[in-house]
Amino acid sequence: MRASVTKGLGQGFVVEDIDLADPVGHEVRVEVRASGLCHSDLSVATFIGGEFPVVLGHEVAGVVTGTGPQVTQVKEGDHVVGSLIQYCGTCVNCLSGRTHICRHPEATLRTPEQPPRLSWNGAPVAQGMGLGGFAQEALIHENQLAVIPREMPWAPAALIGCGVLTGAGAVLNSANVRQGETVVVIGAGGVGMNAVSGARIAGAGTIIVTDIEDAKLERAKAFGATHVVNSRSADPVEAVRDITGDGADHVFDFVGIRSVTAQGMRMLGKGGGLYLIGIGGNDAGIDVSAISALTNSQKVQGVYMGSSHLKRDIPFYASMYLQGLMNLDDLVSREIGLADIEKGYESLKDGTTARVVITDFS
Ligand SMILES: NC(=O)c1ccc[n+]([C@@H]2O[C@H](COP(=O)([O-])OP(=O)(O)OC[C@H]3O[C@@H](n4cnc5c(N)ncnc54)[C@H](O)[C@@H]3O)[C@@H](O)[C@H]2O)c1
Numbered sequence: 001m002r003a004s005v006t007k008g009l010g011q012g013f014v015v016e017d018i019d020l021a022d023p024v025g026h027e028v029r030v031e032v033r034a035s036g037l038c039h040s041d042l043s044v045a046t047f048i049g050g051e052f053p054v055v056l057g058h059e060v061a062g063v064v065t066g067t068g069p070q071v072t073q074v075k076e077g078d079h080v081v082g083s084l085i086q087y088c089g090t091c092v093n094c095l096s097g098r099t100h101i102c103r104h105p106e107a108t109l110r111t112p113e114q115p116p117r118l119s120w121n122g123a124p125v126a127q128g129m130g131l132g133g134f135a136q137e138a139l140i141h142e143n144q145l146a147v148i149p150r151e152m153p154w155a156p157a158a159l160i161g162c163g164v165l166t167g168a169g170a171v172l173n174s175a176n177v178r179q180g181e182t183v184v185v186i187g188a189g190g191v192g193m194n195a196v197s198g199a200r201i202a203g204a205g206t207i208i209v210t211d212i213e214d215a216k217l218e219r220a221k222a223f224g225a226t227h228v229v230n231s232r233s234a235d236p237v238e239a240v241r242d243i244t245g246d247g248a249d250h251v252f253d254f255v256g257i258r259s260v261t262a263q264g265m266r267m268l269g270k271g272g273g274l275y276l277i278g279i280g281g282n283d284a285g286i287d288v289s290a291i292s293a294l295t296n297s298q299k300v301q302g303v304y305m306g307s308s309h310l311k312r313d314i315p316f317y318a319s320m321y322l323q324g325l326m327n328l329d330d331l332v333s334r335e336i337g338l339a340d341i342e343k344g345y346e347s348l349k350d351g352t353t354a355r356v357v358i359t360d361f362s
């Protein structure tokens with residue numbers, strides 16, 4: 001099958017003919033119909049590194065074409081979306097519904113003694129995050145897949161697996177935003193927009209979005225922002241305090257730059273929560289004054305993958321989309337072919353492009 005292979009750090013994405021093993025155990029073979037280009041795959045390919053050669057791509061949607069003998073949760077012909085959340089289903093965190101912090105995510109992968117899922121000229125090829133969506137087909141553990149309705153179009157479906165789970169989940173699961181509350185979203189990128197959608201679903205009364213680019217703030221209005229603030233031309237803390245009167249109930253930081261995170265803390269009202277999602281640099285973080293935090297009953301929480309349970313949340317967001325309650329169409333800026341990943345990442349540098357999705361695998 002054709003797959004886009006990253007052969008080493010900085011060596012880009014090259015389409016090759018590689019081999020996919022037959023499904024064993026809980027594995028599912030998926031014919032990939034859409035695969036989103038998320039920034040973190042580019043980071044792995046350009047500076048983070050890991051195992052090479054590797055097939056990256058972790059926003060995957062497709063059709064089930066084969067199942068291992070132990071698969072019970074999906075069947076051939078099902079339309080599925082994959083997620084990088086890997087969970088065993090039997091550890092105490094999984095059993096208490098917190099699969100995003102599973103203690104044994106490796107249970108979804110083959111052991112080193114087993115033949116690899118992917119190989120090229122007889123040598124193993126690594127599979128990014130247990131998914132490897134930059135390919136015509138993928139072999140994925142059934143715990144990493146959720147079934148979606150057949151009416152769901154492929155390109156927006158693929159985005160649910162990472163950006164939507166993260167952004168909307170931060171609001172709905174991690175912060176448990178309630179109707180009428182005030183929400184601030186710092187960073188109007190592809191993930192932040194899903195936090196705006198999540199805030200609308202939760203019934204937030206005020207949704208303030210801050211960014212440094214007017215085009216992104218304009219787009220944020222199409223997702224449901226009630227107020228936008230350009231933090232280059234106005235002090236965002238003052239602006240939030242003016243709009244809310246006494247500070248926000250929830251602030252979501254999708255930027256992760258120290259000075260920006262500190263501003264987020266100062267936007268909080270009494271009893272407010274600051275949620276850390278973005279990582280803008282190696283020094284991302286915050287100093288918290290214990291006196292101020294305790295007298296105002298405020299909290300700071302790190303958020304991984306929107307505290308999501310993929311089996312519950314992926315079909316939920318697909319349903320919200322199909323009911324017209326979640327804007328995913330404006331996130332799909334361009335559809336490309338499997339051979340055009342590098343050009344696709346290049347086009348993400350343009351401020352008006354939200355997400356690029358591979359939909360042509362021929
Ligand atoms: N915690 C998790 O589990 C998780 C999962 C997925 C992604 N992420 C992270 O979420 C973050 C957002 O992802 P994305 O795809 O939306 O990125 P993005 O680059 O599309 O969006 C970031 C936005 O922040 C804006 N920005 C930059 N500096 C700013 C400033 N000083 N003030 C306000 N806005 C500013 C940019 O203009 C941009 O619109 C990334 O850091 C990503 O790594 C975290």
Ligand SMILES: [Zn+2]
Nearest residue numbers: 038040162163
């Ligand atoms: Zn991602």
Ligand SMILES: [Zn+2]
Nearest residue numbers: 088091094102
């Ligand atoms: Zn577990």
